[in-house]
Amino acid sequence: MKKRINIRDVAKAAGVSITTVSRALNGYSDVSEETRKKIKEVASTLNYMPNINARALGGISETTIGLLVSDLQPYDYSNMAIGMITGVYEACAEYGCEFILLATDVERQSKQNFLQLCRKKNIDGIVATGLRTNDIYYKDIIKGDIPSVLMDINTSGKNLCSVSIDNVKASDDAVKYLIESGHRHIGMINGEHVAGVSKERFLGYEKALKESNIDLKKEYIKYSDFNEQKAYEDVISLMKGNKEITALFCASDLMAIGAIKAVEELGLRIPEDISVIGFDDIPVSKYISGGLTTIRQDPYKMGHLAVVLYEFLKGCRGSSEH
Amino acid sequence: MKKRINIRDVAKAAGVSITTVSRALNGYSDVSEETRKKIKEVASTLNYMPNINARALGGISETTIGLLVSDLQPYDYSNMAIGMITGVYEACAEYGCEFILLATDVERQSKQNFLQLCRKKNIDGIVATGLRTNDIYYKDIIKGDIPSVLMDINTSGKNLCSVSIDNVKASDDAVKYLIESGHRHIGMINGEHVAGVSKERFLGYEKALKESNIDLKKEYIKYSDFNEQKAYEDVISLMKGNKEITALFCASDLMAIGAIKAVEELGLRIPEDISVIGFDDIPVSKYISGGLTTIRQDPYKMGHLAVVLYEFLKGCRGSSEH
């Protein structure tokens, strides 16, 4: 094992003490420019990089942000995971934070508690995506004091905030658009109950109907768990039982795709007989034959914003301490 | 700032020395079971987790594997990035390695050299995906001594190996399939020259033609850089200039989609007039109207395999040292 270049090697090569090397490289002003230049040259030549562990122990550590992704899947139709990863990663790069990916699921959550996970990985703050309100970690985050930004779960509190689009308004807009196009019987294919967004998207649907004096019919609503196949099945049964329906508002594109398949299989044409609106604007949606009307959601921007928010919170805490 | 629980707190609470706590928690055998049990209880109650930095400095550090992803994009049509990320992440979890995501591009490569990046992040081994042979980091990896597994670039050497499907065979198979279906005039839409796979996929194309005694025509081959739009344009010009072509072999699904669009725009039907074969089996491909024949590639498995390979290499090194 070749020994790695350390601060002592640099000090020796530059003919100064390690104290001076440390200060020169960390940009302290009380080092002569001549000395600093020399030290920087030597360090660069040796490809010296301070040992990050020693640095952290010594007192200088970068904020590290963990992106907690629920049920990370190798096939990511919704593009949510990679969008969030990219957004958080780039924002961390901008703010000089360390980025750590944390995949989680029910099993992992039961094996290691949230606080221990954060301590083990030395995490200062969390951005969580895909978390459900019945997750163990959800409660841990809410009750704990690790600063967290939750995606698509509307919460606030000490060290807590959330990021999501205005789901109520987006849904309201979508359903009003259908109503303005002449539809009166509009079904809704919603996600699972425990997803933060499901309730809000329902509220928007409800609002649009109410404001147009259309009665809400419970039997028009299905909870298809964001699952294409389940949406397909639910739409088959929904349409068979309610032939007057002329439009479907789906809370995700994947479910919209399942809905379209069902509608076509029932011999109905889109959009002549049935209008379908999706949600998310995932990559596949533009390839759906005939196209898919959908509500844009940008995971990259949301992830990026989450880190901005985190930094903002931190800044407030910082300044309130002075 | 609340002080974090450290080994001293645990030692005090358990009424032993920090030496004993360390040994108990690290599973050394020279600790009485009674003591160990007590210590574990206390540690668990306090949610104690050893400071990973101190641990590393002290001498126990986990292998950390960096996944180097070129040009990480928020919209990942090919599903390559998320597949690789998931595969490498899960394999790291299995082997008890640390996982670090490293996004790179030309600009970043020019700002920080590869060795410094690895030292800064304390990286023991690299899995690189999307790297091109004209990347700065490509040369650094080849010449350096950081153990690396390259995806889709055929190299070997000390501390080096690569993972890819057998591109020559896959392409050979695909083109032979077209030939067996009666096609004699087969165009190829290839990726960019500097991608490791492009040459191999061309070789498979060439092999299939040669073994079927069909002359290779240079004008039948386009390099569309894995870009949908460019493939679209290239196919338009290809087909206009060579109306005898009845099949297209595309080195990626995205390019196949561009090709299909071009073919349809030229008033030709698929598959009656023109057959199109893609490569990758990306998520969108199953939604292409009429379906898309494609060669399956599984980024998750490849990423997973990369880590297995890395561990294997490390094992060999380890044993040869004894």
Add this chain to the structure above:
DNA sequence: CTGAAAGCGCTTACAG
């Protein structure tokens, strides 16, 4: 402007 020394939280010979 520079350096000797203490300390960060661990691990690990070493002594008992």
Add this chain to the structure above:
DNA sequence: CTGAAAGCGCTTACAG
């Protein structure tokens, strides 16, 4: 089976 002490590679008062 257990503990005192040295050491990992840094940073940072402190003294000069």
